[in-house]
Each structure stands twice: as structure tokens, then as C-alpha cells.
Amino acid sequence: MALLTFKNVAKRYLYDYVIKDFNLEVGYSEVVRLEGPNGSGKTTLLKLAAGIERPSEGEVLIEELPPWHLESKRKMGVVMHNNMTYAELTVRENLEFFASLYGVNLDEAMRLSKEVGLDKRMEQRAGELSFGWRKRLELVRALMHNPKLILLDEPFVGLDTPGKEALLKLLREALRKGSTVVYTAPVGSEGRVSEEEKVVRLV
């Protein structure tokens, strides 16, 4: 059984098809890079995998269930362009809130925070963090429950070298533990999650 399956998937908004007849099987401990120009449907594919959007045709599955199923949601960690952490809460409050939401111990969030240097910013409000530090917080928020499937929309965009290194540190650790990573990247852009990643080109 694959971890993530797209079976003859199409997505259209009104009459315009963004995705047509898309098929992909992603296995365990794999890294898949969805690469394509602006507007090719990368974000749409991630939204379909995350259950944020439903396909117009075909089927998306996380193991054997649709991605909007609660059991599927528990298996995934998602970082899109919009932040899911709360601007008005401090870093610590956000982590406490999401840990209770996921029903996990705060220890893992604290450990991950330390790995990327967020431990020194615990009392800062999330809304006051710079782009790169907010991204680190989003990543810790997405990884604290050890998801099997990590979905990231253009994770390298806007990060400086230390930011990219922090991102790769956490992702490589998750991969070693058996997680799968699916991420999008603008065509020709730099930054790779893994040497052995599978590249899916969109047009």
C-alpha cells in the first residue's frame, strides 16, 4: 500500500482545469519534489493531498482513507504559505496549544525548537517573528506529532542559509525516522531535501 495516492485526479475551478488526469503513488520514507512554473498547479496538488481541497474527479488517498478524514489528518504535517500558528500568541503558547490539539507531549516540540534555535524566542509573539523564524515555528508545529507524511509548499522560498539548514536538519531527522516528504518548488529553483528524491515535473 502507498502512503499517498493520486488516482486519475482532476481539479477544476469553474470550467478551467488546473490538474488533469494526474497519477502518483508515494511510498514510505520517500521524498517527492513537485516542480513546475508559476500556475502549474503545485499548490493545488498539495492542497488536494492535505485535504484542504477536494478533487473534481478521481481519488486522493492517505493509505486507504481520503485526506480529509480525521485519521488521515493525524498522519500529516502541513506547511503552506499561510501560517497556521497564531500571531497574537507567543511561540511557547502556540506550541502548547498545538500540542494539546494533537494530544502530544510538549517535550517533542521543545526538543525540535531547540534544534532550530527557537528556544531563545519562546516568549516572543509569533506575529513579531521575522519570516524565517515564523517558518521555523510553522515547521515545529507541523512536525511535533511525528507525522508519517510531511507536506510543504515551497519550503525554501524566502529562507536565508541558516534558515535552509534548520529546515533540512529537521526534515532529514524526520526522514531517518521513516517519514515521507512531499514538497513543491518553482522550476529551476535551488534547494533539495534529499539526493535521492523523486522529481515530478508539472507543465
Ligand SMILES: Nc1ncnc2c1ncn2[C@@H]1O[C@H](COP(=O)(O)OP(=O)(O)OP(=O)(O)O)[C@@H](O)[C@H]1O
Ligand atoms: N481558489 C481558486 N479559484 C480559482 N482559480 C484558482 C484557485 N486556486 C488556484 N487557482 C488557479 O489554479 C492555477 C494553479 O494554481 P496553483 O496555486 O496551484 O499554482 P502553483 O503551481 O502553485 O503556482 P505558484 O508557483 O505561482 O505558487 C492558477 O491558474 C490559479 O489561478
